[in-house]
Amino acid sequence: MIKNFLHVSDFSNNQINEIFDIASWIKNKFYSNENYLPFRNKTMSMIFAKPSARTRVSFETGFYRLGGHALYLGPNDIGIGKRESVSDIANVLSRFNDIIMARLFDHKHVLELAENSSVPVINGLTDFNHPCQIVADIFTILEHRKTLDDLKVTYVGDGNNIVHSWFELASIIPMEFVCACPKGFEPDQKLLDQALMSGLSKISVTNDPEFGVKDADVIYTDVWASMGQKEEALERRKIFEPYQVNKNLIDIALENVLFMHCLPAERGVEVTDEVCDSKNSIIFDQAENRMHAQNAIMLKLMHNKYNDFTIL
Numbered sequence: 001m002i003k004n005f006l007h008v009s010d011f012s013n014n015q016i017n018e019i020f021d022i023a024s025w026i027k028n029k030f031y032s033n034e035n036y037l038p039f040r041n042k043t044m045s046m047i048f049a050k051p052s053a054r055t056r057v058s059f060e061t062g063f064y065r066l067g068g069h070a071l072y073l074g075p076n077d078i079g080i081g082k083r084e085s086v087s088d089i090a091n092v093l094s095r096f097n098d099i100i101m102a103r104l105f106d107h108k109h110v111l112e113l114a115e116n117s118s119v120p121v122i123n124g125l126t127d128f129n130h131p132c133q134i135v136a137d138i139f140t141i142l143e144h145r146k147t148l149d150d151l152k153v154t155y156v157g158d159g160n161n162i163v164h165s166w167f168e169l170a171s172i173i174p175m176e177f178v179c180a181c182p183k184g185f186e187p188d189q190k191l192l193d194q195a196l197m198s199g200l201s202k203i204s205v206t207n208d209p210e211f212g213v214k215d216a217d218v219i220y221t222d223v224w225a226s227m228g229q230k231e232e233a234l235e236r237r238k239i240f241e242p243y244q245v246n247k248n249l250i251d252i253a254l255e256n257v258l259f260m261h262c263l264p265a266e267r268g269v270e271v272t273d274e275v276c277d278s279k280n281s282i283i284f285d286q287a288e289n290r291m292h293a294q295n296a297i298m299l300k301l302m303h304n305k306y307n308d309f310t311i312l
């Protein structure tokens, strides 16, 4: 039984399909305003060492609407790994809270948090990956396409934490995944090798965005400089210019290609307004589904741990 959610590949193929079912089910409940409060009297600490709009608001709103109370601990609050050790924080919060969500810089810290916590820990992004985002993204693709069969996703941009979670996903769901990025900005080779070893998906990395997006069902991009790299932003703009997602690139893919971005976007930089606001764009469905997908993940982990409510 899964205790924590730190990587998309913590789920098996069956488990992620169950998450899709729970996400649809809980989304319908929210739309029909049903009184379903499985997290009554439960609390969640949300540790943010980095800024956030979607992750904070979706977790806090979702947890509250399921009957619980979420506490926001910002970058100046606990100083995880600096003011206090990761393991002491894990032990202390486990005494107060029923679940912990953390957005941290160092991936090792989220692993250590989970190892030392007696309550479930959810990874809300590290420098290495962003699993909640990619679960919400694939759920959004499923909603739009109705099937994940014969899916080709092309990511264009920096080989960053978002790409890493796509690799994790490609090791549990069969697909074609292409990462088109500039030389020197490729994703983690070890993780790519692991995903390839699963033998489930066709995964490749190219430096040619036009070749990469041919026949793509989905074109995905993200900022060229992630949180923690913002001082490199200007320098990166020159290098990444050929990787902008604009109308020319969209026209090379399939006619009904879906455009996705985890947001926040730097409009006019990695993607044009024309693409962001086009009929192909599903960026706000993606953002909304963060809440439904995460609620599904929390329901699953809380059910495994406390077993004091029913799901589905």
Ligand code: CP
Binding pocket: 051, 052, 053, 054, 055, 056, 125, 133, 262, 263, 264
């Ligand atoms: N996509 C995402 O995680 O957004 P925030 O950084 O605003 O939480």
Ligand code: NVA
Binding pocket: 125, 130, 160, 161, 162, 222, 223, 225, 226, 227, 262, 263, 264
């Ligand atoms: N790659 C981005 C994702 C933001 C949701 C970052 O880490 O800043």
